[in-house]
Amino acid sequence: MKSLTEIKNDIIPTEQHKYGLEYHCFVPLTINNEKVINHFILFCKNTGLLIKYDEQNKIFNYEKLPICPALSDVTSYSFVHLYDFIFLFGGKNTIRQERIKKIYKYSMKEKTWNECKLTLPMEISASLAILSDDNTNVHVIGGRNIKDEKEKMHVSVNVDQLFEKAELLKMIQELKKEIKILKLERSYTIPIEKERMIEDEKKNNDTVAIPEECKKMKTQ
The missing domain is CATH 2.120.10.80 (Kelch-type beta propeller)
Known part of the structure; x- marks a missing residue:
């Protein structure tokens, strides 16, 4: 068992009270x-x-x-x-x-x-x-x-019952700000956002089949 080492002998500047500092x-x-x-x-x-x-x-x-x-x-x-x-x-x-x-x-x-x-x-x-x-x-x-x-x-x-509605909304807003900062500071995207970007990319890369009738009209 490791013994304790004193690093500093100091007095905490507490306010005066009849019963002092206890059960804090x-x-x-x-x-x-x-x-x-x-x-x-x-x-x-x-x-x-x-x-x-x-x-x-x-x-x-x-x-x-x-x-x-x-x-x-x-x-x-x-x-x-x-x-x-x-x-x-x-x-x-x-x-x-x-x-x-x-x-x-x-x-x-x-x-x-x-x-x-x-x-x-x-x-x-x-x-x-x-x-x-x-x-x-x-x-x-x-x-x-x-x-x-x-x-x-x-x-x-x-x-949740310990917080007011305004406090919860404020925490959500702060969380959104932190996520935004993470997006700007990091080279990778947050997983959920990345998945959405991949889906969007797939949609953009999908080729649209041209009907045969339209092809014939172009060659005429």
Whole structure:
């Protein structure tokens, strides 16, 4: 088993809070759903940070990110990240000691927070959220309920339900732009487009048979 090597002893510049940093959300930064090397996002209560690590100089850099006012005292939420969004499920308000069933999302591109229209079926904290293999569903499992008891819960949430219609349309438009760029940058065509081009070429190369009557008329 490989031992760990300390690369840098640093203190994360968190905002002051009565209960400090605990049960936080920590995910990689993504652009167009691709991970950015050594860039991470941290959210916990009233702290939001983009953490960048410079491997060459072994230095951490921090950039403050906007926090969701409704979550400034909330922790113990489960979370997933997908399509440059972070989704937070449920959680516990550490000041009021109340659990919530709301779902919030953070846009890495826009740096904005929004509350999803969809909610969990019950108030829950300390659950586990995991994406399905095909990224079409989020499974929210277990946790502690409003009575602070262990909850045997398994909720499957369709990813489409977490987005607004306008957001889905925007993602489709961005995907179309990316495909257009790929067509311009690459010497080959996308398979579907290539198949269509081959079919068009076949149609253009097909010879039209001239009726015998027309041939006789030409020779007369």
